[in-house]
Amino acid sequence: EPEVTQTPSHQVTQMGQEVILRCVPISNHLYFYWYRQILGQKVEFLVSFYNNEISEKSEIFDDQFSVERPDGSNFTLKIRSTKLEDSAMYFCASSEGGRGPGELFFGEGSRLTVL
Amino acid sequence: AQKVTQAQTEISVVEKEDVTLDCVYETRDTTYYLFWYKQPPSGELVFLIRRNSFDEQNEISGRYSWNFQKSTSSFNFTITASQVVDSAVYFCALSEDNYGQNFVFGPGTRLSVLP
Numbered sequence: 547e548p549e550v551t552q553t554p555s556h557q558v559t560q561m562g563q564e565v566i567l568r569c570v571p572i573s574n575h576l577y578f579y580w581y582r583q584i585l586g587q588k589v590e591f592l593v594s595f596y597n598n599e600i601s602e603k604s605e606i607f608d609d610q611f612s613v614e615r616p617d618g619s620n621f622t623l624k625i626r627s628t629k630l631e632d633s634a635m636y637f638c639a640s641s642e643g644g645r646g647p648g649e650l651f652f653g654e655g656s657r658l659t660v661l
Numbered sequence: 662a663q664k665v666t667q668a669q670t671e672i673s674v675v676e677k678e679d680v681t682l683d684c685v686y687e688t689r690d691t692t693y694y695l696f697w698y699k700q701p702p703s704g705e706l707v708f709l710i711r712r713n714s715f716d717e718q719n720e721i722s723g724r725y726s727w728n729f730q731k732s733t734s735s736f737n738f739t740i741t742a743s744q745v746v747d748s749a750v751y752f753c754a755l756s757e758d759n760y761g762q763n764f765v766f767g768p769g770t771r772l773s774v775l776p
Contacts (some may be wrong), residue, residue, distance in 0.1 A: 549767060589752060639706075650708065655704050655706075
């Protein structure tokens with residue numbers, strides 16, 4: 547069964563460092579997303595990406611964040627200068643799109659710990 | 662703006678009991694989509710069901726069933742004859758966007774099924 551894969555599963559970094567989280571969405575999907583879940587809290591939308599550009603982003607997704615689809619398979623989230631409050635589980639998701647939102651297929655998440 | 666409420670923060674039941682997880686949503690749109698996701702202790706998000714606003718038929722899938730009531734803006738989830746493996750956090754989510762660009766998740770309900 548096709549799945550969304552994410553790397554790394556866990557990353558520990560020092561405050562102020564740049565972090566890149568990587569995702570490989572399901573190959574025939576058109577919409578890509580990043581969500582964040584601070585420990586014990588709800589899942590929050592960060593950004594959606596379609597046709598090689600950001601289609602929507604939340605207030606959380608400030609100038610410290612960027613996304614990129616550098617090739618036909620990877621979808622990355624970069625945090626330019628990490629802060630303590632960026633510590634969270636980051637989920638990548640993809641969907642087929644089209645008529646009505648299909649299910650979002652989530653990856654297993656990348657846990658980011660900022661020290 | 663859309664909003665999802667899951668009033669039950671935590672529920673504990675004994676194996677084989679039935680349990681219902683409540684979800685109440687708010688939206689001004691007439692077209693919207695509702696979802697349930699399961700987050701087991703391993704952390705990934707597992708899709709359970711999607712329902713659009715025009716389809717109020719209840720759905721049953723094995724031990725799982727969903728009750729969609731537009732009149733009360735609720736989309737409740739029942740697990741029949743619960744099992745220990747059902748222990749997880751369950752999230753209800755709402756999407757107003759036809760392309761699933763921005764899911765709003767509820768805060769989640771942590772279900773513990775005791776042997």
